[in-house]
Amino acid sequence: MDDRVFRVLRPVAKEAFKALHKSAFYKQMVDSGRLIDSKSIPNPGLTSVKKDDLVIEHPVIPLISYPYEWPFLMLKAAALHHIDLQIEALNAGFVLSDASAYNIQFKSNSPIFIDVTSIRPYKDGEPWLAHHQFCESFLAPLVLQARLGVSYQSWYRGNMEGIPVPEVSKLLRIRDYFSPTLLSHIVLPATLSRKEKRNLRLTAVKNASKGLPRSRYEAILQQLRHFIESLSPKGVEASTWAHYSAENTYLPHETKQKLSVVSSFCQEYRPTSIVDIGCNDGLYSACAAQNGASMVIGLDADQGALHRAYLRSCAENLPFTPLYTDLTNPSPNQGFAEVERRSLKERLGFVDAVIALAVIHHLVIGRNIPLVRAVAWIVSFGGSGLIEFVPKDDQTIEEMLALREDIFPDYTRDNFIDALKRHAKILSSEVVSESGREIFLFKAH
Template sequence: MTQAGYLIQHIKAGSWRAQIGESSLMDFQSTNAGQTALREDHTGQPVPIMGFDMGGEVFELDNRILRGIYPEKGALYHNVLQTCEKNDLFAAGIILTRKLNECLDLDLPYELVLEHARVPFVSYPHEWPASMLKAAAELHVRLFVELGVHGLTIKDWHPYNILFEATRPIFVDFCSIIPLAELPKEEYLTPPQVPVRFRRFWDTTSRYVWEMYRRMYIPYFLSPLLGMANQEHGKVRSRLFATTMNVANDYMSPMEVLSQRRLHRWRFAWWERVKRIALIDPSPTKRLFFHLLTREIKNLTVAPAPSGYLDYYAAKGERFAFEPSEVWTRKQLVIYNVIRDERPSTLLDIGSNTGWFSILAARMGCQVVALDIDESCANELYTKAEADELPILPLVMDISNPTPSLWPAKHMSNLPHWIVRTNTPVLLAAEQRFKCDMVLALAIVHHLTLGLGLSLDRVSQ
């Protein structure tokens, strides 16, 4: 089993970014703004959060996200934290983190306690539009390079290391960041499987980077992206869910999703050889190898083909500007007035299409989760929101069959309780993660009843 890392699951709306702005970690530690969630009394009890980690465990306490570091690991992660602070690595996309100095008044077996910024909503890789998975892959590769410059690396290579704050990917598995010298101590990577022709040429770091690449990057990042580039988004989404956090024994391979054309398969095999040659580089950062990965990701066109719903508002003559206008329809005016009067902090837009109402709500100050079953609509909304830096989290989801809770597989029950908690779900159901102050469900009832044949009782549930 690979170490899939930190997976926040008991997160409610309300991010620290809203509290502290874009300030540095030093500002966060020295101002009252970042202390609004720090309470002197600890009346609650720790709520464990699912994760797979040998270095520590994440829990929620009094509305705060904390990570307890196990004995004998405190010095290691204290040094990692200092390196991140000194070199402003949080700006590169690592979750904002600080050492907790105040006493928790709890009998907890930790050598060190860290506090993480709160991400408003949890989403999972099988729910991300294609361009979001691509952005997550780019961030992960970029962090290997950024950390390598400072003598650090990441000990696993999993999309579950990443959450999205609106359209921005954030690396949240802080305990996966370790010194380069510690990488050979990771038992699950040992011994690395090295291609015969390169055993004489690869150093230790290259061997372990390749092992992570082979076991995690290919099945969880590269193969899904290749499948999406081949317009197999539905198949990729289903397989990503089936292999969630290593609960399945079969993983997605490139041959499963590559085009059947011989040229495409030859090109993939040739590019894999080039990557292996790049790992002959003796420098610890393996910059050339990661440069090749970045180039490969950027060259993949993963956006789904346009659907009939992509021009939904234009076809109806309703693609209006977002300032109130006499040309707006009555529905648009009513929704605008309700949001203006109720002032919700968070809003869930079910059946968001390309997101006209999601964008309206975001421009009016809401943090928005936008759900749609249409791949091209969700991807288009992500592209718009990312370009305009809007607080919208667009996701692909069938509202008649939303993501359910997923529990650890039976073969995990033999693992130590500090690695996997069998009484805590691996995935939380969508209805638990996306609770918002206001919900928009516009023009979806007829799709559910007439299109899918659901009863009105089922729709209301």
């Protein structure tokens, strides 16, 4: 049953789910693709199920990604998706009991809410109990990059549940204090002690019957929505590879030739899922998606390139999801007992093929990864694929070595081929630039 997803609901959660499942709100959200479908089923043989429990099944989402892998626009889309779902749930008599960013996944470029058990009937007068969690999961990291130009991914991954509001508050500038949204959702909460927050929460729960009116609850959500909608990532257009497709060292006919190699590979070998290592702005990912791949996952660490890649995916409605990944430090197994969040490599175990164009030299020369290990790592992602070798006399490598000693005597075409042959059969190769860049088509052993 590894290819199926079940949840076991205890009696309280079961009743909340039944109320949700029969509502018009549930049908509308599922039909629009904004909420994952859920069906109650007989026990499929799970030993943990008790007499009064309910078993539900969800469709499998092949790609599971985490908020610390999402570029700014994806985290923003997830935040808006959460707020919109919360507003519509509130108007239908329901509420989201928590605000974890992990409750949202992406199908291509579109967010979908996957935790139906966090949707429960609304109690008149209750406060937004997940406000603090929303601010740390969504608002704080978005503000960090939009207002201060500081990328949040590494910090988010280290803390795992988001960016602490008090820490972001310390970094804000004086002029940020004049933002009503930042003042009420970041600055003031950061000044309260843990005890004061707990007392306020307990008071709010006790006084729920005469507490926050629904109209005020929605007004808070609308204020946050308007603010988040206005945010844009600071400084991404100035990043190193943001304009790679337009400003690289390729001549136009060479780029066209590379696109032809990618399209021919996809049409001939028909991989359904592809990982594009070093996807930059998504030019070749888009080509793969347009030539038969039903899912393309792009990996890159450049914020500007990922920004343009996600915009490309949305504008062209592509089955393409770009993710933030430092190729030499990808997301590991982490969380409690190191099993709470799985490594990126493990989550990408389903892909059929890999594309690694103009990336091997960045690993070997840029990050000092041994050539044989870099090649083995790339090949391990898929059963077949394309990998580009960039010779040392290429302009890009000459620039990389201009201000450092060349300590890479093993970085040669012959050694690259030997390394590739250890793990794959080379089916063909094609020179795609005047400098001698060469793309190899391989099938893993």
